[in-house]
Amino acid sequence: MISDFFQLKEKKTSVRIEIVAGITTFLTMAYIIFAQPNILSPTGMDRTALIAVTCIVSAVATIITGIVANAPIVMAPGMGLNAFFASLVVLGKMDWQTALGAVFLSGLFFLILTLLGLRKKIVEAIPASLVSAIAVGIGLFITFMGLKDLGLIVRNEITFVSAGPMTLKVLIGLFGLLVMIFLETKKVRGSLLIGIVFATLAAGIFGQIELPEKFVSFNVDISAVAFRLDIVGAIKWGFVGSIFTLMFIDMFDSVGTLVACCHQANMVDEKGNITGLDRLLGIDAVATMIGALLGSSTTTSYIESAAGIEQGGRSGLTSVVTGLLFLLALLFVPIVGIVPAYATAPALIMVGLFMIKEVKKIDFVNLEQAFPAFIIMVMIALSYSISTGLAFGFISFALIKTVSGKVREVKPAMWIIAILSILFLTLDRLPDIITWLKNLT
Numbered sequence: 001m002i003s004d005f006f007q008l009k010e011k012k013t014s015v016r017i018e019i020v021a022g023i024t025t026f027l028t029m030a031y032i033i034f035a036q037p038n039i040l041s042p043t044g045m046d047r048t049a050l051i052a053v054t055c056i057v058s059a060v061a062t063i064i065t066g067i068v069a070n071a072p073i074v075m076a077p078g079m080g081l082n083a084f085f086a087s088l089v090v091l092g093k094m095d096w097q098t099a100l101g102a103v104f105l106s107g108l109f110f111l112i113l114t115l116l117g118l119r120k121k122i123v124e125a126i127p128a129s130l131v132s133a134i135a136v137g138i139g140l141f142i143t144f145m146g147l148k149d150l151g152l153i154v155r156n157e158i159t160f161v162s163a164g165p166m167t168l169k170v171l172i173g174l175f176g177l178l179v180m181i182f183l184e185t186k187k188v189r190g191s192l193l194i195g196i197v198f199a200t201l202a203a204g205i206f207g208q209i210e211l212p213e214k215f216v217s218f219n220v221d222i223s224a225v226a227f228r229l230d231i232v233g234a235i236k237w238g239f240v241g242s243i244f245t246l247m248f249i250d251m252f253d254s255v256g257t258l259v260a261c262c263h264q265a266n267m268v269d270e271k272g273n274i275t276g277l278d279r280l281l282g283i284d285a286v287a288t289m290i291g292a293l294l295g296s297s298t299t300t301s302y303i304e305s306a307a308g309i310e311q312g313g314r315s316g317l318t319s320v321v322t323g324l325l326f327l328l329a330l331l332f333v334p335i336v337g338i339v340p341a342y343a344t345a346p347a348l349i350m351v352g353l354f355m356i357k358e359v360k361k362i363d364f365v366n367l368e369q370a371f372p373a374f375i376i377m378v379m380i381a382l383s384y385s386i387s388t389g390l391a392f393g394f395i396s397f398a399l400i401k402t403v404s405g406k407v408r409e410v411k412p413a414m415w416i417i418a419i420l421s422i423l424f425l426t427l428d429r430l431p432d433i434i435t436w437l438k439n440l441t
Helices: 015-029 032-043 047-069 080-091 097-117 118-124 129-150 169-183 191-205 235-262 278-294 305-310 316-329 343-363 367-381 386-405 411-441
Strands: 075-077 153-157 158-165 299-302
Touching: 015 075, 015 169, 015 191, 015 305, 015 343, 032 047, 032 080, 032 097, 047 075, 047 278, 047 299, 047 316, 075 278, 080 235, 097 118, 097 235, 097 278, 118 235, 118 278, 118 386, 118 411, 129 153, 129 169, 129 235, 129 367, 129 386, 169 191, 191 343, 235 278, 235 299, 235 305, 235 343, 235 386, 235 411, 278 299, 299 305, 299 386, 305 316, 305 343, 367 386, 386 411
Parallel strands: none
Antiparallel strands: 075 299, 153 158
16 A cells, blocks of 8 residues: 555566655754754743744655655755854844744745745746756765764854864774775665764764763753744835745755755756656745644755665655654654764765766756756855755856847746745845945945
8 A cells, every 4th residue: 555655566666765764854854853942942941932933844744745756856944044043133123023923934935835826837947957057066065064064164264164184083983984985885775874873873882972870851842932933023125125034944944955856866857857746846846834823833845855865765665764752753853863974974984976867967068058057066065055046046047148148048948937936045145235326336
C-alpha cells in the first residue's frame, strides 16, 4: 500500500531506500532544532517552547509535503530568515508578536502569488543554463557550510576566511568523509548516513561527546509562543518593506532550492519543467502561515533535502520519514543533540560535490549565458545567501540581454523576476536611497 501510494516502482526506489534517505536528511538538518531557538530567544521568546515549535513546524510541513506533493523535499524554519526576523525585534522595529504577524502576511502574499500562477511562471522562465548555475551555486554553498561546520574553514580578520587547525574534531570529521567516499566508490546505499554514524561513534570513543543527563524529554509546551502573533499590528505602512523582504527572501530561497533539488531527483517532464511545482510552492506558503501561528519564523524548503535525494530518495516517503523523526525528536531532543556538527558536515561536502556536476551543462562560450550563471554561482557561495545570488544573476541576465539588443529573448516572467530582484536588493535600503535622492536634488 505504501509503495502504491508513493509510486515507488514508478520512481525506481524502495521503502528501504526512502527510509535511509529520510534519516540522512534528518541528521543533516537536525541542527535547526537547536539553532532556531538560539537565534530567536534573544527576541524575548521562550527558548523551551521554541525547541518544541521548531520540531512541530518542521514535522508538519515536511509530512504535508511528502503526502500532498509526493516529493523528497523537507521544510523547516529558514536559516537567514530567522536571523532577519530576530533583527527586526532586536533592532527595535517591532516586538516578536508583530514580527510573527509580518511572517504570516508574507506567507499570505506568497500564497496569493502561487494561486495566481505567477510563481510557477517565474520558475519556468529561468533559462536552463541559470538552472544549472543555481545547482552549482548551492553546491558550493553547501560545501562551504560543511567545511565551516567541520572546522576546516575558519574566520580570519584579515582574509575573511582561512584554513583551520587540524584538531581532533576535524580529524574525526575527515574520517567520516573518508568512510563516505569509500562507500560511494563501492556504490553502497546509505553511505552518507553510515559515515555520519561512524564519525559520531569515533567522537564518542575519543571522549568528544557528553552523554545527556536524560535521554527522554516530555516538555512539549508551546503555549508561551503559539497563537501570540499580532497580524493587525503588522499592517502598517512602515512594516511593508519588512514584510516584502521576508517574502522575497523566502521566494528566492525556495525557488533556488526547489529548482536544484527537483532536477536532482528527476522530478521534471520532457520539457524540463518541474512536476508538481504548484503544490510544492503552495505548501511552502501555507507552511509559513502555519509556522507563524505556532510561533516560528518563516518556514521554507530546505537545501538539505539534497542529502536524502543523493541517497536515493525520490518520493514523498523520504519526507514523511524525516517529518516523523522531527516528531520523535520532541521526546528525544537530548539524543539528537549527541550527533556533533562535524559528524554531519562531511555529508554536506559530499552533497556539494554531487551538485557541482551540473556545471558541465552551462554554456561558458556564450557570455550572455555564462556571466549571469557565473554571478549566481559565486554570489550564492560568497554572500552566504541563495536569494542574494539569484537576485544578482537574474538582474545581470536581463541587463546583458537588453544592452545586447536581444530584449525579445527575455520572457515576460523573467522581467518580473528582475524587477522583484531589484526590489529585494533595495527595499531595506529604500530610506537611504530616498535621502540620497533628496540631497542630490
